Amino acid sequence: PCTGQARSYYVDWRMLRDVKRRKLAYEYADERLRINAIRKNAILPKELQEVADKEIADLPRDSCPVRIRNRCVLTSRPRGVKRRWRLSRIVFRHFADHAQMSGIQRAMW
Amino acid sequence: MKVEVSYRKKLQELKTREIKKQGLDSEGSMLQKTTEDTQRGRPLNPELVEAASAVASSLTLNKKQTESELLAQLRRHEETTDKQKKGGTINLRNVISEMAVKRQSPAQRGVRISSRISLELDENGQRIKPGRLSPHFFDSRRSLKVGRRLNIFSKASTETENALETVSSPTIWDLEFAKEIAAITAQPPRNGFEEMIQWTKEGILWEFPIDNETGMEDDAEFHEHIFLEKHLEDFPKQGPIRHFMELVICGLSKNPYLSVKQKIEHIEWFQKYFEEKKELLQEI
Numbered sequence: 001p002c003t004g005q006a007r008s009y010y011v012d013w014r015m016l017r018d019v020k021r022r023k024l025a026y027e028y029a030d031e032r033l034r035i036n037a038i039r040k041n042a043i044l045p046k047e048l049q050e051v052a053d054k055e056i057a058d059l060p061r062d063s064c065p066v067r068i069r070n071r072c073v074l075t076s077r078p079r080g081v082k083r084r085w086r087l088s089r090i091v092f093r094h095f096a097d098h099a100q101m102s103g104i105q106r107a108m109w
Numbered sequence: 110m111k112v113e114v115s116y117r118k119k120l121q122e123l124k125t126r127e128i129k130k131q132g133l134d135s136e137g138s139m140l141q142k143t144t145e146d147t148q149r150g151r152p153l154n155p156e157l158v159e160a161a162s163a164v165a166s167s168l169t170l171n172k173k174q175t176e177s178e179l180l181a182q183l184r185r186h187e188e189t190t191d192k193q194k195k196g197g198t199i200n201l202r203n204v205i206s207e208m209a210v211k212r213q214s215p216a217q218r219g220v221r222i223s224s225r226i227s228l229e230l231d232e233n234g235q236r237i238k239p240g241r242l243s244p245h246f247f248d249s250r251r252s253l254k255v256g257r258r259l260n261i262f263s264k265a266s267t268e269t270e271n272a273l274e275t276v277s278s279p280t281i282w283d284l285e286f287a288k289e290i291a292a293i294t295a296q297p298p299r300n301g302f303e304e305m306i307q308w309t310k311e312g313i314l315w316e317f318p319i320d321n322e323t324g325m326e327d328d329a330e331f332h333e334h335i336f337l338e339k340h341l342e343d344f345p346k347q348g349p350i351r352h353f354m355e356l357v358i359c360g361l362s363k364n365p366y367l368s369v370k371q372k373i374e375h376i377e378w379f380q381k382y383f384e385e386k387k388e389l390l391q392e393i
Contacts, residue, residue: 034375
């Protein structure tokens, strides 16, 4: 099996970076959870907690979940994204008007 | 109706045959056979029975006899079709040889009758055509394995397979060949149905009704989730670490989303971590 670069097409580089961050965050999720459990503690000695602080700072920066941005899946728009559909408001409106969103109807009351 | 129009010729033929039948003494044997047939398991299609009674009534001579004989033939025919479907040998010849009088093959007559009458519907809504093999079987009265062997062909020599040749690793050409074959055999789906079949094979399509626990098989029982103290044996029994680990265990036991393995992994990680930090702890 020939190994090489796997190239796919994301909408733009920012989306690619977001994808990388999500992958790393998934990998390091357990470790971060455990180290934070040691840090946010009233029982363990403070020296241990300081050591834990340093350890978590040593982890790669992209592994923290705070850096993930919920972008639009189709246009990579960082703002105006509805969580349920992972789409930006413009794309959502486009699909809804063409009746391609299941169960979505224009509001009228 | 189509049935009535095409019936007339066949009815006339049947009439002449019935007359010949009545002249002979074989009626008794036939009637006996019918009584035997009625005792056999499978009841006939009620529509066939009705059609047989209609035919018998249209023939003015001896309605009951003709009806019973027709029904007997139908039953026999259905038996033969069942046997053919199951792949068993046709014993009609034996049946006929037992009968006293030689007749034009009753299977053929049965075919003609039931081919007009068959209103049975298949799964697709098409009529079941009676098995056509029975008349043809009578034409060829030879079987395949009777007679002397001609010895023209020699038996296929069983190829002695050598010991499996060890292949170190599949070469690139083999891989390419395999890929080519896979690409050719995997035809694009002709249907929406075939597409869905492909997706279910890949695991993309969910099974309906949706089961929330697909892929999650937790074979562990509740006590393995809750009573996690047995994993705490390696920890010191007093001190802040023990206190901390007991809190960890309390939290894990209340967590329904993790499997037992994951919980054990958490505890083991803490174990390793505290062992590494032993020197630090002893300073304190």
